[in-house]
Amino acid sequence: MTIPSFSTFAKKSKQLIEQQLHTYVGVLESPTVLKESMEYSLQAGGKRIRPLLLFATLDAFSKDIERGLPVACALEMIHTYSLIHDDLPCMDDDDLRRGKPTNHKVFGEDIATLAGDALLTYAFQVIATMNHKEVTSEQKVALLAELATSAGAEGMIAGQVADMQAEGKELKKEELEYIHRNKTGKLLVFPVVAGAILAGATQKEIATLKEFSELLGLAFQIKDDILDVEGTEEQIGKRVGSDETNEKSTYVSLHSLAGAKEILATTLVKAKESLNSLQVDARYLYDICELVGNREN
Numbered sequence: 001m002t003i004p005s006f007s008t009f010a011k012k013s014k015q016l017i018e019q020q021l022h023t024y025v026g027v028l029e030s031p032t033v034l035k036e037s038m039e040y041s042l043q044a045g046g047k048r049i050r051p052l053l054l055f056a057t058l059d060a061f062s063k064d065i066e067r068g069l070p071v072a073c074a075l076e077m078i079h080t081y082s083l084i085h086d087d088l089p090c091m092d093d094d095d096l097r098r099g100k101p102t103n104h105k106v107f108g109e110d111i112a113t114l115a116g117d118a119l120l121t122y123a124f125q126v127i128a129t130m131n132h133k134e135v136t137s138e139q140k141v142a143l144l145a146e147l148a149t150s151a152g153a154e155g156m157i158a159g160q161v162a163d164m165q166a167e168g169k170e171l172k173k174e175e176l177e178y179i180h181r182n183k184t185g186k187l188l189v190f191p192v193v194a195g196a197i198l199a200g201a202t203q204k205e206i207a208t209l210k211e212f213s214e215l216l217g218l219a220f221q222i223k224d225d226i227l228d229v230e231g232t233e234e235q236i237g238k239r240v241g242s243d244e245t246n247e248k249s250t251y252v253s254l255h256s257l258a259g260a261k262e263i264l265a266t267t268l269v270k271a272k273e274s275l276n277s278l279q280v281d282a283r284y285l286y287d288i289c290e291l292v293g294n295r296e297n
C-alpha cells in the first residue's frame with residue numbers, strides 16, 4: 001500500500017474535520033442564528049493544526065483517523081470558542097479574525113458570547129456521546145478529563161488570565177513561558193495525548209508524546225512571535241486579532257529576532273529527538289515540526 005504524502009494526509013484531515021464540524025452544527029435543534037454564528041467561526045478558515053496533530057498521532061500507531069474525528073471536532077470547537085471570546089470588546093476588542101469580521105461584529109456581542117458558550121459545552125457532549133466500536137467508556141472519561149483540564153482554570157484560561165495580568169509589564173522568561181505553556185500550549189498538547197489515549201498507547205509512550213507536544217507548542221508560539229514582526233504587511237493585517245503585540249513581552253522582545261529564531265530551531269530539534277525514542281512510525285509528526293517551523297500564517 002502506498003503511504004500518502006504529508007500534504008495529501010493534511011488535506012484529507014482538513015476536509016474530514018470541516019465536513020464533520022458542519023454536520024455537528026447541522027444536527028443541532030437550536031435557534032438558527034445561534035447555529036449560523038457557530039458555523040461562521042467554525043468555518044472561517046482555520047489551519048486545523050490541532051486536528052492534524054491528533055490524526056498524525058493515531059496514524060503513528062497505525063490506527064484509522066476516523067476514530068479520532070469526534071475528539072478532533074470537539075477540540076476545534078473549544079479552540080473556536082476561545083477565539084470568539086478573545087475577540088469580544090471585553091477582551092481584545094478585535095474587528096478582524098483570520099482577515100474576516102469577528103463573530104460579534106457580524107452577530108452582535110450577545111450571540112457571539114452565547115455561540116462561544118455553546119461551542120464549549122457541545123465539545124464535551126460530542127465526546128461523551130461518540131460511538132466507535134474501538135473506543136471504550138474509560139477512554140472517553142480520560143479524554144473528557146484531559147480536555148477539561150487543558151482548556152480550563154488549570155490550562156488555557158489560566159494562561160489567558162496570566163496574559164491579561166502581564167499587560168504593560170516586562171516579563172521574565174519563566175513568566176512568558178507560563179503564559180504560553182497554558183494559553184496556547186495546553187490545546188496543542190491535548191490532541192497528541194488524545195491520539196495516544198485513543199490508540200491505546202502505554203503510559204511511557206504518552207509521557208514521551210507529551211514531552212514532544214510541549215516542545216512543539218513552544219515552537220508554535222515562538223514562530224507566532226516571529227511572524228508578528230516578520231510577516232508581510234498583508235499577512236500581519238490578516239493576523240490582526242490573533243494577538244496583541246505592542247505592549248506585551250514576546251520571544252522576540254526578550255531574545256531579539258535572531259535569538260528567537262535560534263530558540264525556535266533548537267526547540268524543534270529537541271521535539272524531533274523526543275519522537276526518536278518511540279517504537280512507532282511517527283512520520284507525520286515529524287512533518288508537522290517542519291510545518292510549524294516554516295508556516296507563514
Ligand code: GRG
Pocket residue numbers: 045046047048049081082083085086091098156157160183184224241242243297
Ligand atoms: C477563553 C477568552 C478566552 C481566551 C482563551 C487561546 C486564547 C485564550 C485566546 C486566543 C487568542 C490567541 C491569539 C491565542 C494565542 C494562540 C494562537 C496563536 C491561536 C491561534 O491559533 P491558530 O494559529 O489559529 O491555530 P487558526 O486561525 O489557524 O485556527
